[in-house]
Amino acid sequence: MIDIIQKLTSYLWDNLIAYMLLGVGILYTIRLGFPQVTKLGRAIKEAFGGVFTKKDKKGDSGVSAFQALATAIAAQVGTGNIGGVAGAIMVGGPGAVFWMWVSGILGMSTIFAEAVLAQTYREKKDDTVYGGPAYYLTHGLKNKKFGKVLAVLFSIFIIIALGLVGNMVQSNSISLSLKNGFGITPVITGLVLAVLVGMIVIGGISRISKFAELVVPIMALIYIIGGFVILFKFHDQIIPVFKGIFTAAFSSEAVLGGLVGVSMKKAIRLGLQRGLFSNEAGMGSTPHAHAVAEVPHPVNQGLVAMAGVVVDTLVICTLTALVILVTNAHNISAGLDLQTVAVTQKGFEIAFGNAGLMFLAISLVFFAFTTIVGWYYFGESNIAYLFGKKALTPYRILVLVAIVLGTIIPVDTVWMFSDFFNALMVIPNWIGVVLLSGTVVKKFDEWKKLDKEIRKVSAK
Numbered sequence: 001m002i003d004i005i006q007k008l009t010s011y012l013w014d015n016l017i018a019y020m021l022l023g024v025g026i027l028y029t030i031r032l033g034f035p036q037v038t039k040l041g042r043a044i045k046e047a048f049g050g051v052f053t054k055k056d057k058k059g060d061s062g063v064s065a066f067q068a069l070a071t072a073i074a075a076q077v078g079t080g081n082i083g084g085v086a087g088a089i090m091v092g093g094p095g096a097v098f099w100m101w102v103s104g105i106l107g108m109s110t111i112f113a114e115a116v117l118a119q120t121y122r123e124k125k126d127d128t129v130y131g132g133p134a135y136y137l138t139h140g141l142k143n144k145k146f147g148k149v150l151a152v153l154f155s156i157f158i159i160i161a162l163g164l165v166g167n168m169v170q171s172n173s174i175s176l177s178l179k180n181g182f183g184i185t186p187v188i189t190g191l192v193l194a195v196l197v198g199m200i201v202i203g204g205i206s207r208i209s210k211f212a213e214l215v216v217p218i219m220a221l222i223y224i225i226g227g228f229v230i231l232f233k234f235h236d237q238i239i240p241v242f243k244g245i246f247t248a249a250f251s252s253e254a255v256l257g258g259l260v261g262v263s264m265k266k267a268i269r270l271g272l273q274r275g276l277f278s279n280e281a282g283m284g285s286t287p288h289a290h291a292v293a294e295v296p297h298p299v300n301q302g303l304v305a306m307a308g309v310v311v312d313t314l315v316i317c318t319l320t321a322l323v324i325l326v327t328n329a330h331n332i333s334a335g336l337d338l339q340t341v342a343v344t345q346k347g348f349e350i351a352f353g354n355a356g357l358m359f360l361a362i363s364l365v366f367f368a369f370t371t372i373v374g375w376y377y378f379g380e381s382n383i384a385y386l387f388g389k390k391a392l393t394p395y396r397i398l399v400l401v402a403i404v405l406g407t408i409i410p411v412d413t414v415w416m417f418s419d420f421f422n423a424l425m426v427i428p429n430w431i432g433v434v435l436l437s438g439t440v441v442k443k444f445d446e447w448k449k450l451d452k453e454i455r456k457v458s459a460k
Contacts, residue, residue: 068290074216076308080278083341088274115302174364198400327351
């Protein structure tokens with residue numbers, strides 16, 4: 001049974017899901033007129049412009065645009081940014097980094113569409129604002145029965161994939177990191193994690209968003225500073241590394257990936273797959289956070305969502321890739337048979353010695369912990385959709401139990417089930433995002449007219 005699921009998971013990701021997500025990114029990029037280029041400056045302004053000017057307003061949900069973005073980034077920026085990027089380079093070679101950038105750029109238009117739909121079809125249940133794929137599948141599709149079936153399937157898949165199984169993976173990553181870096185017993189880590197997560201999630205989206213608003217910028221900034229210090233230290237390798245990335249990305253011959261010859265096809269597949277998995281564009285997860293933001297128009301939050309992909313893929317994932325490549329950690333790790341997170345750890349160790357190992361261990365703890373909180377909330381939104389608010393307490397208990405279990409059981413099988421349900425949840429969301437493309441375009445055109453009128457009034 002496990003072998004069948006493993007083969008099915010590999011087939012889905014290698015031959016279907018990555019290309020479905022790439023295709024919908026191309027669709028929206030064309031239909032919206034390349035918003036990741038034409039609206040990039042506006043996206044950055046919408047995302048971060050109100051943080052220091054007190055213009056970031058909160059309404060019925062009590063969540064501002066920036067808090068919603070921070071919650072989304074909390075879920076996006078996780079072990080995939082550290083281990084996933086390393087895995088792509090080790091198997092797909094340096095050329096995989098270029099295709100990761102491509103996936104990020106195309107993913108910006110997809111996540112824009114998801115956020116617009118989440119805002120458009122959100123609803124208030126039990127005095128709490130909820131939104132996401134289950135809601136826009138139910139209310140947006142013309143065939144209501146079909147939409148309801150897709151919504152229920154999506155909700156079941158994401159609760160399992162992220163809320164339960166996915167959080168077991170994250171807690172396992174935290175426990176292993178602390179065990180390797182500081183010698184802490186995994187089960188103790190699990191119990192402490194469960195208590196800390198419980199204290200945050202019991203307050204609902206308001207407390208979760210406030211936590212994300214406080215922790216995520218600090219977490220990202222510290223990691224970025226550490227990465228830039230390494231790039232400064234190995235500055236003479238930056239230009240050769242960029243040349244190597246572009247050469248490998250378009251080479252028709254075998255290219256070097258961790259001491260293993262790999263084809264251009266494999267570099268493309270892995271780069272696209274890891275990039276999409278990291279920024280979660282098209283997977284249907286981050287719209288839950290963007291749905292609850294209080295903004296003047298759905299497109300405003302769509303622009304904010306685009307900025308999240310910039311932070312996740314084009315900044316943090318790129319920084320991880322460059323650290324690995326400038327320190328030559330990928331080739332050294334291949335000789336030592338190291339994989340994923342250990343490869344990135346090797347890069348920091350080469351640069352900073354044992355202090356580098358500790359730095360990355362702490363970074364990984366923060367990345368994975370914030371992902372647990374974000375993924376918990378995505379599951380909560382779908383529990384509320386399926387069963388109402390009365391089911392939230394049992395769900396919270398299950399999540400906390402899963403966090404502890406994740407630190408004490410072998411995680412390979414858990415990873416496999418997580419990947420399997422991640423693939424399954426993409427399919428109903430993808431169908432909805434494609435079928436509702438007309439709605440997104442209509443909202444975008446509507447916003448452009450409103451924005452033009454506002455600019456005219458402001459200019460007078």
